[in-house]
Amino acid sequence: MAKKPKSDRRIFHNNEDCPVRNVVAQIGDKWSLLILFALVDGSDRFNALKSRIEGISQRMLTQTLRDLEREGYVNRTVYPEVPVRVEYALTELGRDLVKPLYKLVCWADEHQQEIHRARRSYDEKS
Numbered sequence: 001m002a003k004k005p006k007s008d009r010r011i012f013h014n015n016e017d018c019p020v021r022n023v024v025a026q027i028g029d030k031w032s033l034l035i036l037f038a039l040v041d042g043s044d045r046f047n048a049l050k051s052r053i054e055g056i057s058q059r060m061l062t063q064t065l066r067d068l069e070r071e072g073y074v075n076r077t078v079y080p081e082v083p084v085r086v087e088y089a090l091t092e093l094g095r096d097l098v099k100p101l102y103k104l105v106c107w108a109d110e111h112q113q114e115i116h117r118a119r120r121s122y123d124e125k126s
Helices: 019-027 032-039 046-052 058-071 092-125
Strands: 074-079 085-090
Touching: 019 032, 019 058, 019 092, 032 046, 032 058, 032 074, 032 085, 032 092, 046 058, 046 085, 058 074, 085 092
Parallel strands: none
Antiparallel strands: 074 085
């Protein structure tokens, strides 16, 4: 967490030791949340995920799954079959992460129109 100086206001350091920065940097991209929430329903194969996440390219899905696996949120299981079958699933850490994120998603859904109005109002002033 950020350190509090004498003024009681937190300072957020721009380094690898900032836990907020570490988590948000990974899940705050365009695709990570969508992949995490797609996997809440259970493990899935690559092409099934691709078909459920509209607009994601094969390259971006591959990269984002690798990043999520590296962070420990997603597990990749290769089954020794012909052809090889690969499935992706949330890890315990991933399932734990999705719980508070669900509140954020609900909040965003609940306030979507208000946010759009604020954007329009801001854009009209500019």
